[in-house]
Amino acid sequence: xxxxxxxxxxxxxxxxxxxxxxxxxxxxxxxxxxxxxxxxxxxxxxxxxxxxxxxxxxxxxxxxxxxxxxxxxxxxxxxxxxxxxxxxxxxxxxxxxxxxxxxxxxxxxxxxxxxxxxxxxxxxxxxxxxxxxxxxxxxxxxxxxxxxxxxxxxxxxxxxxxxxxxxxxxxxxxxxxxxxxxxx
Numbered sequence: 001x002x003x004x005x006x007x008x009x010x011x012x013x014x015x016x017x018x019x020x021x022x023x024x025x026x027x028x029x030x031x032x033x034x035x036x037x038x039x040x041x042x043x044x045x046x047x048x049x050x051x052x053x054x055x056x057x058x059x060x061x062x063x064x065x066x067x068x069x070x071x072x073x074x075x076x077x078x079x080x081x082x083x084x085x086x087x088x089x090x091x092x093x094x095x096x097x098x099x100x101x102x103x104x105x106x107x108x109x110x111x112x113x114x115x116x117x118x119x120x121x122x123x124x125x126x127x128x129x130x131x132x133x134x135x136x137x138x139x140x141x142x143x144x145x146x147x148x149x150x151x152x153x154x155x156x157x158x159x160x161x162x163x164x165x166x167x168x169x170x171x172x173x174x175x176x177x178x179x180x181x182x183x184x
Contacts, residue, residue: 003169007031007039017042027052033081034162037169055158056089059151063093066155068116071095071103072123073156075180079163084177086159104180115143123156 007013008031010021020042024035027049031039038045059066067090074082087100102111109117118139125132140149165171173179 002037002171004037004040006036006171008036013039013042020046023049032174033085033171034165037165037171051158055155059155060145060148061152061155064095065115065119066152067093067095068099068103068112068119069123069152069156070159071100072120073127073159074163075103075106076124076127077160077163077167078180079166080173080180081166081171081177082159082163083180084173087178100178118143119152122152126153126156127160 005012007021010018010025013021021031021039023046024031024039028035035045035049038048055070061069067086070086071083071090074086083104090100091097099112099116103120109120111117112120118136121136122132122140125136137149140152144152
């Protein structure tokens with residue numbers, strides 16, 4: 001049960017604030033997850049919403065590596081709702097079940113393809129220490145452009161941000177959604 005009542009329809013807000021909820025509906029087709037909490041501050045929700053399009057569609061990080069970063073960020077953040085939502089998106093983007101399961105279990109990066117393992121290490125360091133070792137950064141910088149690195153880092157931090165919203169307000173995953181922890 002969330003710590004605040006979930007905003008799930010525009011009618012949950014005063015008339016003057018319903019445009020924010022309608023904008024969320026336009027992007028997602030529903031209101032749930034972090035936006036069901038963010039809409040308690042409609043102006044904030046409106047500011048965050050454009051990032052969704054960026055992290056989903058208009059960035060240059062190829063889906064295979066983007067979802068390694070996203071799922072690693074969500075796992076590090078321990079956000080059950082965001083995990084369920086992003087695993088669904090990962091599957092729609094053709095991410096292999098083996099990769100999803102390895103990220104879920106916190107597997108050793110050596111068990112992944114080299115480029116996936118480098119991203120896992122990068123994300124784990126960034127989110128656990130708020131820093132990245134120079135050698136880890138350099139390994140990605142040798143293979144990718146500055147724009148790619150900035151966009152990957154932004155995507156990872158965006159999912160850490162929405163994970164934090166869901167965790168703080170105890171937003172539960174949808175019934176039947178993929179579980180971050182198999183025993184949950």
